[in-house]
Amino acid sequence: MSTTEPDALLGPADIRELAATLGVRPTKQRGQNFVIDANTVRRIVRTAEVRPDDVVVEVGPGLGSLTLALLEAADRVVAVEIDDVLAAALPATVTARMPQRADRFALVHSDAMLVRELPGPPPTALVANLPYNVAVPVLLTMLDRFPTIERTLVMVQAEVADRLAARPGNKVYGVPSVKANWYTDVKRAGSIGRKVFWPAPNVDSGLVSLVRRAEPVATTASKAEVFAVVDAAFAQRRKTLRAALSGWAGSAPAAEAALVAAGISPQARGEALTVEEFAAIAENKPAVTGPAEAEPAETTSVETTSVANEPDVENKPEQSA
Numbered sequence: 001m002s003t004t005e006p007d008a009l010l011g012p013a014d015i016r017e018l019a020a021t022l023g024v025r026p027t028k029q030r031g032q033n034f035v036i037d038a039n040t041v042r043r044i045v046r047t048a049e050v051r052p053d054d055v056v057v058e059v060g061p062g063l064g065s066l067t068l069a070l071l072e073a074a075d076r077v078v079a080v081e082i083d084d085v086l087a088a089a090l091p092a093t094v095t096a097r098m099p100q101r102a103d104r105f106a107l108v109h110s111d112a113m114l115v116r117e118l119p120g121p122p123p124t125a126l127v128a129n130l131p132y133n134v135a136v137p138v139l140l141t142m143l144d145r146f147p148t149i150e151r152t153l154v155m156v157q158a159e160v161a162d163r164l165a166a167r168p169g170n171k172v173y174g175v176p177s178v179k180a181n182w183y184t185d186v187k188r189a190g191s192i193g194r195k196v197f198w199p200a201p202n203v204d205s206g207l208v209s210l211v212r213r214a215e216p217v218a219t220t221a222s223k224a225e226v227f228a229v230v231d232a233a234f235a236q237r238r239k240t241l242r243a244a245l246s247g248w249a250g251s252a253p254a255a256e257a258a259l260v261a262a263g264i265s266p267q268a269r270g271e272a273l274t275v276e277e278f279a280a281i282a283e284n285k286p287a288v289t290g291p292a293e294a295e296p297a298e299t300t301s302v303e304t305t306s307v308a309n310e311p312d313v314e315n316k317p318e319q320s321a
Helices: 012-022 038-047 065-073 084-097 099-104 135-145 158-165 175-183 223-235 252-261 275-283
Strands: 055-059 076-081 105-109 125-129 151-157 184-192 205-212
Touching: 012 084, 038 065, 038 125, 038 151, 038 184, 038 205, 055 065, 055 135, 065 076, 065 084, 065 099, 065 125, 076 084, 084 099, 084 105, 099 105, 125 135, 135 151, 135 158, 135 175, 135 205, 151 158, 151 184, 158 175, 158 184, 158 205, 175 184, 175 205, 175 223, 175 275, 223 275
Parallel strands: 055 076, 055 125, 076 105, 125 151
Antiparallel strands: 151 205, 184 205
16 A cells, blocks of 8 residues: 555545536536545545455546545556546546556546446456446446456445345345345445535435355356346335236246245245345246236336336435545
């Protein structure tokens, strides 16, 4: 870990000056809320347990508040930024504020959902401040595409943090909870107030820690097969699994047979099941031999990174580091 000057990180005045120079005016429409507190970004780095040998990938670095704190602690940092202006400015900010670490920084100017490879050594950690409307798909995509990521800490809207860390039986347990557990052990890791952002958002934020499972979920089913069950179960979450999985299985009786074979009550609901239990259902999917039995359908199936029919999250500002 490199020694840095006390003022190497960005403070409130630095953030405002940099934004003015770049012509960046944070607005609700653009969903920009920049972290302006150095103590907060250092706290995030500590909570993430970033080590001197880590290669950290950061999604959505914004003006670079968290980026600089990560460079203090990690061996290398790779930042993925979609915004043209912010992506163009970040390398210069790193060079100006932390010249001795500039060669340890790399920028990928891209949508994180499209990134399939990163420069340099494989990443070992993911630390990011994610906007609520893309937090779950970005998180799951990065965990899936970069299996060398051992530890993840994300700052997200508090409601999203609660969903990701929810346990079976919790009222907000759903698609994000199960799919995150496919890859990792998940827990809430703290809360972040509104005053550390400029401008201050109208929501609180939460930290979520995700540690890669030591062993993958023990199942003969593929991830796609398991996620298909999860999506079907929560697409109609008020229904019993017998009804909710009728389309997936081909009929309600076929769904019941799969559930019984997996050792799960057909009258159970998705919010009661662990990821291992969803995997057991996937393993027992029957072959569809005829037309599906008619069952009331409320929604269609969803993409593997969606949060279909999860409790609505108010349309609130995104947050950029």
